[in-house]
Amino acid sequence: MTLPLALTMGEPAGIGGEIFLRAWAALRTGTVPFFLVGDADWLRAVDPSVPLAPIATPEAANDLFRRAAPVMHAPLPARPVPGRPDAANAPAVLHSIASCVTFARAGRVAGVVTNPIQKSALYDAGFRHPGHTEWLAELTESSGPPVMMLACPALRVVPVTVHVALARAIDALTTGAIVETARITAAALRADFGIARPRLAVAGLNPHAGEDGAMGHEDAAIIAPAVAALRAQGIDARGPMPPDTMFSPRARKTYDAAIGMYHDQALIPLKTLDMDGGVNVTLNLPIVRTSPDHGTALDIAGKGLADPGSLIAAIWMAAEIAQARARRNA
């Protein structure tokens, strides 16, 4: 039997409800059933024209999926106002995430697709984790660090550092961190993406990858040893690559994932290519977890403008990763 995917509610003042309902309308006749853990009254207010199917168990989603959007009701204490997050709803937002993770760990759903959250609203309510992903790693008792991959049909990128100031990202860059990120990426490409011998392109840090030391020492001193260590471990890694040319259409064909040295080096090429179809995949978790590659979009929430493209891509990718893991474990 196909297991459904569990979708979290995300920030109810954002576009999560809209894109869930639109994604259901787009995918209802497909082969990937899913349900959302969230407030059914809120979803009815978001779009009264979409039929909802209340469910009490994940298993119930499969039968109902073609007829109505399955929702496991989890009430919100405050009525959401589009664009205005309310800390009173934070416990329910967190509960939705925890429920989905529980179902995934119990093997009752194929994976979890998380809608965007508004961290400031959660912090106001006492949330004490650096972010969504770190909390998921804790909930799943993950043995290693979670690693963020951004993927679209044309490119997969994995940054070694993420949400830190650029100057600090440079200071924090180590050979060990690059090797660990690349190893996790190579393992995920094998296990989750079905790529038997993944090819990694490791970015340089400086213009032209330092041009033999003329522009910065990090490429030779930190990144080149990481590439050598990876190759010594049998991983097909190349680099440090000149960052500006490694994402060209021609260069992209030569690798399965690019390892970026900082947030924007990895995210700029991906979002330049594909703002709407990008997917955020968390590597190195025991459960399958994807999410759309955008935020809560408070500025357009409630206006009927939200594009479900990235959520739809995240749902598809979660299903594909779950299938790859199932094949591997069969």
Next chain:
Amino acid sequence: MTLPLALTMGEPAGIGGEIFLRAWAALRTGTVPFFLVGDADWLRAVDPSVPLAPIATPEAANDLFRRAAPVMHAPLPARPVPGRPDAANAPAVLHSIASCVTFARAGRVAGVVTNPIQKSALYDAGFRHPGHTEWLAELTESSGPPVMMLACPALRVVPVTVHVALARAIDALTTGAIVETARITAAALRADFGIARPRLAVAGLNPHAGEDGAMGHEDAAIIAPAVAALRAQGIDARGPMPPDTMFSPRARKTYDAAIGMYHDQALIPLKTLDMDGGVNVTLNLPIVRTSPDHGTALDIAGKGLADPGSLIAAIWMAAEIAQARARRNA
């Protein structure tokens, strides 16, 4: 009368000869005549099948252009070997550049399109300028600093800092440098690109443009004041923009040029989109100067693999800029 464009020889061990001959074959029936200042024997060896027209003056290029590739002969002392730059040829490489500039300053050519040079070979021969562009500014007695713009049909980008290590680029970033670069860009968009009221998108430095100070202080302390100063001067500038999302297909429609804070932030999105059609335009020079957006490609020189796309785009763009300047001065 249409003035021709002057093309420099560039590094004769690179792909300059191949792409010149292919560009001529592609453009010979068009409306933009051009000639190359370089060694005719070298060009004959590169591709004996292409007819050459020896010329002694720029004016002679126009009449001959449809029948043969016009070449103003400037002999190379050493026979070029593809892939192996020879410092013995450096004076001739520099002479070609200086000749083209002289013609442009005298109003005898519409502009200069430079083929890629191999700086190391020039340095070995005593060249003492940081690069091609800086030397052109000196040759043209330019009153302000030259500024590099990279342009393709989908995007124009201008980095505030160029060939320095990333950590130094961060240290060197000042409000004044951003304002100067943006002002020069806005002036060039008006004068050279015919955009009456240019819209500039100024990138942030840190992930999410610092997220209100959570990730780095530079966005608020250095970049935001630059945007405010530009707006106070009547320039339509916005920012600091989150670097990862500002190059998305949707965001690109909202501005005429992006001001990047460092080399790769500006060049990655451009080369991600369009490796072959990108053009390097030098803003703030008294002459028109463009060049292809790639290097000497020593690894493929002499193999018949070189793509003339970027040189062709550079030729077109030089012609368009020359026409825009002529209209403005008419």
